[in-house]
Amino acid sequence: MKIIEITEMSQQVYDAFSVLIPQLSTSAVIPSWEALEDMIHSKASIVLAAVDSENNQKILGSLTLVVFRIPTGIRAWIEDVIVDEKARGMGIGEQLVRAALERAKAEGAKTVDLTSRPSREAANRLYQRCGFQARETNIYRYKID
Structure with missing residues (x-):
């Protein structure tokens, strides 16, 4: 297992996200080829993959x-x-998060934040294991129709 940065769109990337996105959210729509390509080439987005x-x-x-x-x-x-649900429990999530933390540091970030629903118990344990601490804050969302 290795962690890489996805820098180019490919059929393999499209196929992987087509499988992974529904496992993250049942309401999320699988992104189009163009949307994934735009994300990969965005200056603000760094897409890491195991x-x-x-x-x-x-x-x-x-x-x-x-x-x-x-x-x-x-x-x-x-x-x-x-x-991927078939690969859970193998430490892949932790490898991804730790690689992201290293990259954020290399990019000069002073903090790294994330959110996770309380019902995602395994994910919350992972983030705490990686050194994240819960913050006393309010998260607000404005939904644009």
Whole structure:
């Protein structure tokens, strides 16, 4: 298993996200080829993937690290951490998160944030194991129709 940055769109990437996205959210729509390609080439998005080097570089998980500058410095968010249900329990999520933290540091980020629903107990344990601490804050969302 190794962690790579996805820098080019391919059929393998499209196929992997077609399998992974429904496992993250039953209401999410599988992104189009163009949407995935745009994300991969976005200056703010760093797409990391866990690939099985013994199985034709099959993508078993991914996350997106979003790095951006604000007036108080460079910040980062980890979004959409997904590990294929068939590969869970193998430490892939932890490898992805730790790689994202290293990359955020290399990019100059001072903090890395993420959110996780309380019902995602295994994910929350993972984030705590990786050193994340719950914050006393309110999360607000404005839905644009």
